[in-house]
Amino acid sequence: MYIKNKDALLRLPRGGALVGALEEALSAADPYKAVASHVKRAGGALEVAGRVYSVRGRAHVVGFGKASEKMAEALVDVLGDLAAGGVVISPRGSGRLGPVEVVKGDHPVPGADTLVASRRLLEYLEGVGENDVVFVVISGGGSALFEVPVEGMELGDIARISAELMRRGADIVELNAVRKRLSRVKGGKLLRLVKASAVISLIISDVVGDRLDTIASGPTAPDGTSREFAIRVLKKYGIWGELPPRIRAVFEGGEDTVKEGDALLAKVQNVIVANNLLSLRRASEYLSALGYKAVILTSMLEGEAREAGRVLASVAKSAAYSGLPERPPLALLAGGETVVTVRGGGRGGRNQELCLSFSIAVRGLRNISAACLGTDGVDGNSPAAGAVVDGGVAEEAEAMGLDPFEYLNNNDSYTFFEKLGRAVITGYTGTNVNDVFIALVEKVI
Ligand SMILES: Nc1ncnc2c1ncn2[C@@H]1O[C@H](COP(=O)(O)OP(=O)(O)O)[C@@H](O)[C@H]1O
Ligand SMILES: O=C(O)[C@@H](CO)OP(=O)(O)O
Numbered sequence: 001m002y003i004k005n006k007d008a009l010l011r012l013p014r015g016g017a018l019v020g021a022l023e024e025a026l027s028a029a030d031p032y033k034a035v036a037s038h039v040k041r042a043g044g045a046l047e048v049a050g051r052v053y054s055v056r057g058r059a060h061v062v063g064f065g066k067a068s069e070k071m072a073e074a075l076v077d078v079l080g081d082l083a084a085g086g087v088v089i090s091p092r093g094s095g096r097l098g099p100v101e102v103v104k105g106d107h108p109v110p111g112a113d114t115l116v117a118s119r120r121l122l123e124y125l126e127g128v129g130e131n132d133v134v135f136v137v138i139s140g141g142g143s144a145l146f147e148v149p150v151e152g153m154e155l156g157d158i159a160r161i162s163a164e165l166m167r168r169g170a171d172i173v174e175l176n177a178v179r180k181r182l183s184r185v186k187g188g189k190l191l192r193l194v195k196a197s198a199v200i201s202l203i204i205s206d207v208v209g210d211r212l213d214t215i216a217s218g219p220t221a222p223d224g225t226s227r228e229f230a231i232r233v234l235k236k237y238g239i240w241g242e243l244p245p246r247i248r249a250v251f252e253g254g255e256d257t258v259k260e261g262d263a264l265l266a267k268v269q270n271v272i273v274a275n276n277l278l279s280l281r282r283a284s285e286y287l288s289a290l291g292y293k294a295v296i297l298t299s300m301l302e303g304e305a306r307e308a309g310r311v312l313a314s315v316a317k318s319a320a321y322s323g324l325p326e327r328p329p330l331a332l333l334a335g336g337e338t339v340v341t342v343r344g345g346g347r348g349g350r351n352q353e354l355c356l357s358f359s360i361a362v363r364g365l366r367n368i369s370a371a372c373l374g375t376d377g378v379d380g381n382s383p384a385a386g387a388v389v390d391g392g393v394a395e396e397a398e399a400m401g402l403d404p405f406e407y408l409n410n411n412d413s414y415t416f417f418e419k420l421g422r423a424v425i426t427g428y429t430g431t432n433v434n435d436v437f438i439a440l441v442e443k444v445i
């Protein structure tokens with residue numbers, strides 16, 4: 001369904017179970033399905049994650065993020081004639097979805113398209129009435145796709161500061177703590193611009209740990225970061241000293257974000273409709289049905305990809321040798337987002353690099369197999385999303401004259417897996433709930 005070279009991968013050892021589990025993980029992260037399964041309509045009433053709304057006015061759909069189009073499409077279908085209109089901002093911008101306009105923004109750094117699209121979205125919100133319900137569809141990428149600067153800031157200032165923080169290695173909590181201070185719409189501030197009595201935010205999380213104030217910079221969530229923290233971040237990365245007094249003043253005294261306890265929060269329901277853990281759970285249920293004992297180790301995997309691969313191999317090996325943490329047949333699942341310190345000139349990504357390192361560490365153990373996947377469909381600078389491996393991969397490669405270590409050292413994991421016919425190809429999936437890893441340990445026959 002999502003994996004394009006499925007037929008080839010099915011022929012690999014345990015390919016059926018691994019590919020099936022990856023497909024389940026992607027299905028749980030499918031933006032259309034995630035939204036449609038969380039919103040039910042019965043006449044003039046709507047039920048969203050256990051809360052019922054009787055819509056006295058009209059329903060509107062706004063939003064932004066890499067998954068916004070498909071999320072909005074699901075809402076338009078579920079709301080039917082209750083949907084009065086709306087504006088969503090996506091990386092491509094495709095015109096219209098029924099009554100909802102789909103406008104193009106810029107990513108990963110905001111530019112002129114983002115500004116025009118964001119103004120259009122705010123202009124639309126001006127026409128919303130008090131009795132109306134506003135849906136906000138939020139997914140990763142929203143920070144750059146939706147932006148209106150606070151008084152005293154230019155979009156160019158925000159773009160420069162964001163790009164510089166990304167370049168200097170700031171993490172997403174740090175980056176977004178800074179962006180919130182410069183924006184009229186982030187850090188809960190969007191709520192100040194919506195007159196409706198009910199705001200329902202449907203959120204796909206691409207942030208490890210699902211911090212609501214970090215995903216797309218938390219436009220409808222209370223901000224857990226402070227202006228002091230933002231200033232510390234800028235100092236940490238050596239940017240504070242380079243800023244003109246005009247911009248420093250915004251950090252020190254500009255409009256503050258919405259904090260926990262603010263009365264505005266009473267009108268909003270923030271619902272996570274897809275995240276890494278939901279995808280892991282779905283894959284785990286699928287593998288249980290196939291007879292594996294399935295253990296989710298973590299949905300918060302972080303660290304250097306090749307190290308994570310070795311650690312995960314240690315767990316698989318201890319299951320194979322000592323029956324710990326459980327006896328085989330066992331499925332081990334882990335999700336999150338690792339990093340790669342790129343030193344070589346090859347093609348690859350953090351998922352494929354993790355899998356390559358895993359296969360080296362389980363060398364010779366034919367009863368261990370694994371698969372990895374970047375759920376957005378594009379792993380690093382490669383055209384693949386992940387790979388399918390097992391304990392025979394290192395020898396298989398050597399028999400073809402390929403040295404697995406050489407490929408790992410050159411950050412060339414994609415070339416390696418492509419040559420072995422083991423790369424997982426999906427193309428852009430239109431969603432992102434980070435990365436998924438699955439290892440299977442069989443009884444030795
Ligand atoms: N040749 C490579 N091998 C492994 N990882 C790489 C390679 N080139 C880039 N990367 C890693 O890929 C990361 C970006 O991956 P990508 O999938 O584009 O990010 P995201 O999905 O988070 O937007 C970079 O941070 C970099 O560490
Ligand atoms: O929009 C953002 O702030 C981040 C996290 O949600 O997404 P991305 O890393 O895709 O830009």
Ligand SMILES: [Mg+2]
Nearest residue numbers: 374376378379
């Ligand atoms: Mg990616």
